[in-house]
Amino acid sequence: xxxxxxxxxxxxxxxxxxxxxxxxxxxxxxxxxxxxxxxxxxxxxxxxxxxxxxxxxxxxxxxxxxxxxxxxxxxxxxxxxxxxxxxxxxxxxxxxxxxxxxxxxxxxxxxxxxxxxxxxxxxxxxxxxxxxxxxxxxxxxxxxxxxxxxxxxxxxxxxxxxxxxxxxxxxxxxxxxxxxxxxxxxxxxxxxxxxxxxxxxxxxxxxxxxxxxxxxxxxxxxxxxxxxxxxxxxxxxxxxxxxxxxxxxxxxxxxxxxxxxxxxxxxxxxxxxxxxxxxxxxxxxxxxxxxxxxxxxxxxxxxxxxxxxxxxxxxxxxxxxxxxxxxxxxxxxxxxx
Amino acid sequence: xxxxxxxxxxxxxxxxxxxxxxxxxxxxxxxxxxxxxxxxxxxxxxxxxxxxxxxxxxxxxxxxxxxxxxxxxxxxxxxxxxxxxxxxxxxxxxxxxxxxxxxxxxxxxxxxxxxxxxxxxxxxxxxxxxxxxxxxxxxxxxxxxxxxxxxxxxxxxxxxxxxxxxxxxxxxxxxxxxxxxxxxxxxxxxxxxxxxxxxxxxxxxxxxxxxxxxxxxxxxxxxxxxxxxxxxxxxxxxxxxxxxxxxxxxxxxxxxxxxxxxxxxxxxxxxxxxxxxxxxxxxxxxxxxxxxxxxxxxxxxxxxxxxxxxxxxxxxxxxxxxxxxxxxxxxxxxxxxxxxxxxxxxxxxxxxxxxxxxxxxxxxxxxxxxxxxxxxxxxxxxxxxxxxxxxxxxxxxxxxxxxxxxxxxxxxxxxxxxxxxxxxxxxxxxxxxxxxxxxxxxxxxxxxxxxxxxxxxxxxxxxxxxxxxxxxxxxxxxxxxxxxxxxxxxxxxxxxxxxxxxxxxxxxxxxxxxxxxxxxxxxxxxxxxxxxxxxxxxxxxxxxxxxxxxxxxxxxxxxxxxxxxxxxxxxxxxxxxxxxxxxxx
Numbered sequence: 001x002x003x004x005x006x007x008x009x010x011x012x013x014x015x016x017x018x019x020x021x022x023x024x025x026x027x028x029x030x031x032x033x034x035x036x037x038x039x040x041x042x043x044x045x046x047x048x049x050x051x052x053x054x055x056x057x058x059x060x061x062x063x064x065x066x067x068x069x070x071x072x073x074x075x076x077x078x079x080x081x082x083x084x085x086x087x088x089x090x091x092x093x094x095x096x097x098x099x100x101x102x103x104x105x106x107x108x109x110x111x112x113x114x115x116x117x118x119x120x121x122x123x124x125x126x127x128x129x130x131x132x133x134x135x136x137x138x139x140x141x142x143x144x145x146x147x148x149x150x151x152x153x154x155x156x157x158x159x160x161x162x163x164x165x166x167x168x169x170x171x172x173x174x175x176x177x178x179x180x181x182x183x184x185x186x187x188x189x190x191x192x193x194x195x196x197x198x199x200x201x202x203x204x205x206x207x208x209x210x211x212x213x214x215x216x217x218x219x220x221x222x223x224x225x226x227x228x229x230x231x232x233x234x235x236x237x238x239x240x241x242x243x244x245x246x247x248x249x250x251x252x253x254x255x256x257x258x259x260x261x262x263x264x265x266x267x268x269x270x271x272x273x274x275x276x277x278x279x280x281x282x283x284x285x286x287x288x289x290x291x292x293x294x295x296x297x298x299x300x301x302x303x304x305x306x307x308x309x310x311x312x313x314x315x316x317x318x319x320x321x322x323x324x325x326x327x328x329x330x331x332x333x334x335x336x337x
Numbered sequence: 338x339x340x341x342x343x344x345x346x347x348x349x350x351x352x353x354x355x356x357x358x359x360x361x362x363x364x365x366x367x368x369x370x371x372x373x374x375x376x377x378x379x380x381x382x383x384x385x386x387x388x389x390x391x392x393x394x395x396x397x398x399x400x401x402x403x404x405x406x407x408x409x410x411x412x413x414x415x416x417x418x419x420x421x422x423x424x425x426x427x428x429x430x431x432x433x434x435x436x437x438x439x440x441x442x443x444x445x446x447x448x449x450x451x452x453x454x455x456x457x458x459x460x461x462x463x464x465x466x467x468x469x470x471x472x473x474x475x476x477x478x479x480x481x482x483x484x485x486x487x488x489x490x491x492x493x494x495x496x497x498x499x500x501x502x503x504x505x506x507x508x509x510x511x512x513x514x515x516x517x518x519x520x521x522x523x524x525x526x527x528x529x530x531x532x533x534x535x536x537x538x539x540x541x542x543x544x545x546x547x548x549x550x551x552x553x554x555x556x557x558x559x560x561x562x563x564x565x566x567x568x569x570x571x572x573x574x575x576x577x578x579x580x581x582x583x584x585x586x587x588x589x590x591x592x593x594x595x596x597x598x599x600x601x602x603x604x605x606x607x608x609x610x611x612x613x614x615x616x617x618x619x620x621x622x623x624x625x626x627x628x629x630x631x632x633x634x635x636x637x638x639x640x641x642x643x644x645x646x647x648x649x650x651x652x653x654x655x656x657x658x659x660x661x662x663x664x665x666x667x668x669x670x671x672x673x674x675x676x677x678x679x680x681x682x683x684x685x686x687x688x689x690x691x692x693x694x695x696x697x698x699x700x701x702x703x704x705x706x707x708x709x710x711x712x713x714x715x716x717x718x719x720x721x722x723x724x725x726x727x728x729x730x731x732x733x734x735x736x737x738x739x740x741x742x743x744x745x746x747x748x749x750x751x752x753x754x755x756x757x758x759x760x761x762x763x764x765x766x767x768x769x770x771x772x773x774x775x776x777x778x779x780x781x782x783x784x785x786x787x788x789x790x791x792x793x794x795x796x797x798x799x800x801x802x803x804x805x806x807x808x809x810x811x812x813x814x815x816x817x818x819x820x821x822x823x824x825x826x827x828x829x830x831x832x833x834x835x836x837x838x839x840x841x842x843x844x845x846x847x848x849x850x851x852x853x854x855x856x857x858x859x860x861x862x863x864x865x866x867x868x869x870x871x872x873x874x875x876x877x878x879x880x881x882x883x884x885x886x887x888x889x890x891x892x893x894x895x896x897x898x899x900x901x902x903x904x905x906x907x908x909x910x911x912x913x914x915x916x917x918x919x920x921x922x
Contacts, residue, residue, distance in 0.1 A: 087899040095899070098906045105913065109529055109554045118535025123412050144412050147351075147405050151472070151484045154358050155491055157365070158465050162495035165458035169501070172454040243368060243452060252362040259355055271343070271407035272351045 030068040037061030050214035051137045058222035132281030134212030142284045146273045150258045156298045167307040173243040174311045176304035181235040192234030199227035217288045221295030228300045239304050241311045254294030258287050340540045346393025347403030350416040350475050353386045357468035361461045369452040376460040380434045387430035394423045410538035417477040421684050425474045428688040432593055432695050433467050435811045439699045440586035442801035455499050465492035473598045479527045479537040490516045493595040496587040497579045508578035515575050522562025526555035539610055552614045553916040561909035566599035570630035573653050574901035581649035585702020592652045593695035600659055612674040617667050619915040624664040628767045630657025635774030636888040639857040644701045644711035655690050665755040682751030689744030692815035693733040699808035700730035709797040718790030727786050729808035734779030736815035739772045740843050744818025776850025781858050856881030
């Protein structure tokens, strides 16, 4: 029975992937991609990779999907022009042939992987006790390979700087995106009042549970960022000014605390990013707590985009959130020459 | 040699990686004018660290190792600094400081503004590029190296479009999309290797890897991906618009530093991770691509009308130079890539290119700032107006040509010796020809800036003295690099620059370059000489121009999306195939 389910899911995945690639309309392709991400997270559940499944659903399906939808809205006007630049049938046929052959070689390689696969999982499990956490993924991310996690947080901050750098000069220090204003009695405003308390509790639970069970700061941060975006889109609060002091502090606190704890480790445990005996778990919790605001802010601000209006722009009356997102002309780079 | 326990000097490695990032974060926090101040506090600190690492490496006489968190690989991550890493760390630190001093004039926060977009982004991204490169050099783990690639790409892309015009935005997007294709291929390879061997630690992997399908596929995919990020011909789709369109201080970072990151990773993979998987035909392919980059990049550079684009295309050609060492380092008896003279030559080439190319872009930027344009045909009188800048440009060019005692000279010498030693005479031609091409565009610029101007030259802006000297120092540094490199290398490699043989080579190279410039340049180089020389030379010039135009068309065709993306996968397939040819059974 489960074999049949697996087979159906696998075929569906392939079909969705193909659909996403060949779809003529960008919106349709993104829709396919989001569904593909959600289905993929089901596959990860099936493979008992709950942490990966949660991340895939939150980042791969949710966050990336939202970013892509925003991009589609801005690209609507150029789609016809892009379509006319399509290469000839021969080029496309050759590209397909090439991609299929590379994919085939990859598939063959995967089939020749040694059995049982060499893995570090037993070693990670063996050493997990020293870290004080129960979830081996958290152990890998914050003890054995802590440097990677620290630097991934830095990558996010750099990406944010890159997005901000696309702003027109006159709006530097201003607020990103359009100012949303929704009907105060409408469904969106209602949801923006009801959902966030629940979302915050779920988000914080995922964060706390991440030490010993699947979950963690990344998944939690996505949910919290989504709640913030919801409140913004309902017009209940505005996007922050990018030069605000608290915002900047919130963005850098995660990596800076991470480095500080690392230095403490060098002093107390004899190795940078090491943990003194018995102190591993509290220090990991401190790092995760500090990373949470960084991740929430950066993820939400990446969705917000580059500053596109000065700090004290009034709300645009009658502009509803959804139409504002999809029909507004590109505020970041395209209108600026 | 023990590679899995921390050494004494290894303690400096983590700070070298993290210090620039901490500077970036502090700059972001403090904002405004403080961003630049923070950068200027962290630049000397980073340079001191790089010097400290060099001293520690020389004193310990072995690879510096640091185990992060005290966890030994394969579970944990080790940072390692071997000779190549130390050399690159030091060079990058020096170039970053030089570029920083240069950029003060361009990226200061204007008076009366609390914080400006370009200055804020530039200084933070400069720090980020530095940290990412340091990580590329010292990381001993293939996944950490992937993170380093990501850091480098995301720090490099916004630098392209700091000027904010639609054209640079398009160039930046092009760069990002193509570089991300490269990242994906690298990651695919890393995943395959972990699946096959259960570790990502470089020395452990090097012990475990066998010449078998998994390793070959991984190497082919990763190499193709990294070549896309390095913009080796024919994957240079993004390079000319990106490097030619960015502000000069950013172009210098991109051209001198950022592309060296992915190049260094190719070196790591081929020399340290899978030297035994490499076959001679695959190494030859890398060299052939390099040779093609040299020829096409140089010819198209000579056809440019704008100085910055000329420098951008010359970068494309110099990237080609960096890949000539791969076939020369192949040891046919052991069927493996060997650390040795060829690798040393390649590294020297990279360091001298980093310093000289930064100086060239800086000089081009100064000329642009002073004149308000950089049309090569219109540069008459610049030598008189901006003597220091022109001197920096020419010295950088001479250094790249490989005149004694520049780093490129020593590099060329080492590579020529390797070519002789392995009987691969055809690379000798490429190596000498490359120098002639370089001489070509130096002569082209030199003739134009030295030309007397009938009307007075109007300077739209006074350029900063400090910026001019920063460019000059880097150019002189590149020119004297061979002397610095002599510490670890035998002394007989550097000969007297005034000896007959050296002088003759220099003069020959310069004359060849002058002929090339004469034939290929878009504007006739010497109007008087041409009319006097008669019809015969006119016909030669026609032929040369026809060749130049053909190369330009080829370049334009190669830089279109369909071609570039197909070339990316084709190269992956070609490397995969060639790794099978001549492999030990």
